[in-house]
Amino acid sequence: MFDGISKTIDEFGNGILTALNDIQGVFGKELNVATPIKDSILDLVGNTPLIRLNKIGSHIQGIQFYLKAEFQNPTGSLRDRSSLGMIRDAERRGKLKTGSKILITGTGSSSVSISWAGRTLGYKVISVLPKTISASDTYKLKHYGAELEYTEIDPLQYIKQKLSDTSFWYPDETRNMANPNQHFTTTGPEIYRDLNGRVDYLITGGGTGASVTGVGRYLRSMKESRSTKILLSGFENSLFHEHFVQKKKVHLPEIFDPSVVDEFISINKEVAVHYQSDLMEKEGLPVGITTGMIVAAAIAFAETIQHDGFSSDLNREIKNFVILSPDRE
Structure with a gap:
């Protein structure tokens, strides 16, 4: 008898999930409860949440900070997206096949x-x-x-x-356009979807330049987010610091599109470590030093907006500031 009841409950639950999936198709927005079972660990790459920062940055009026939690990818890194994207692209192009x-x-x-x-x-x-x-x-x-x-x-x-x-294949991530394209087709649309297109500021770290290039290009391609201010952050000894701040002639990654970047913010390691610690202590977020650096840059930039009088106008809408968090350690 109990088996029959359990079967009925399961069928009822599956019916609800089917209905939710139908709703998802109508509204074009993923419902997390609609796919509780994943076919493989690879299905956990991407679709990371935006986490509201409640304490860090709360002194800045008129801006709501969101952390795009890329540290929730399987290895704890944003790079899971690009790695999977480059491998899948190589398979489509016939560069990777059985035995490669x-x-x-x-x-x-x-x-x-x-x-x-x-x-x-x-x-x-x-x-x-x-x-x-x-x-x-x-x-x-x-x-x-x-x-x-x-x-x-x-x-x-x-x-x-x-x-x-x-039979050998090398990803060559600084030259492989599948790297930023993965962010154009996944990371960017996820951020846009979750904020209904209201993305006022986006900040990422440097790395290969893939994330800022891919996400930035996507947001600029959409009518609602065309005016999004795209920011890039980096350590004071980074290649991007040399390019944007010191104006040195350096060899930037081929996949990086500097025209996407509106402003670059440099952060020293001590400040990055401080914010990394704060994120754990105040928000409960176990992130790496790179995320600490990006958050520090976001706060520094937002404080300049406040000093310019932007957030003193209480009639203005709250601005959404997305911080791409790439690492867990």
Whole structure:
């Protein structure tokens, strides 16, 4: 008897979910309750929430800050989006197929994300590293599925030699347009959707320039968000600081579109660490130092608006300020 009742309840619940999915189709906005079961871990990439900051920045009138929680991606990084996007693009182009091997180098978040996404999709991922690297620096790569290969020459030169064999593929994230395109087709539309197009300010970190390029281009392409002010932040020793602040001639990532950026804000490491700590203490957000840096830049910029008298006009609408949070550690 109880099995029959349980079956009826399940059928009723499925009927509700079907109706919610129909509503989703009508309104074009995802309902989180409509897909409680994921087909694979890859379905957890993207569709990250906007989290309202309630304490940090509350002294600034007229602006509501939202954190785009990219640290909720499977490896805790924004790079999960671009890694999956570049791999899927390579599959569509026939660059990756059954038996292909993915080459990466470095031990940062990009390498970790590609290791994870590649192995999850069934590819062998090989990280090419200098023989001098310490074992402690490679632990996370191995944990997420990469095989390590050591070389005495420059790892990029080694990879270039390997690419003469078409069974190998290298993401080349600073030149691969699938990187910013993934943000144009996913991150940007998510932010636009969740704020109904009312995105007044957007700030991201530098990295490869993919996120600011992709999201910025998307928001500028939409009528409701065409006037969004696009901001970029970086540490004082970053390539972007040299370009925007010091006006040096530097080699920027090929995928980066500097014309999207309205203003660049530099932050030193000490201030970034302070905000990283504040985000945990005041908002309960376990984020990395890069997020601390971006939030610090957002607050610094918003304070200049307030000093200009912008937020003193209480008749103005509250402005939405989106902060792209790329990291969990």
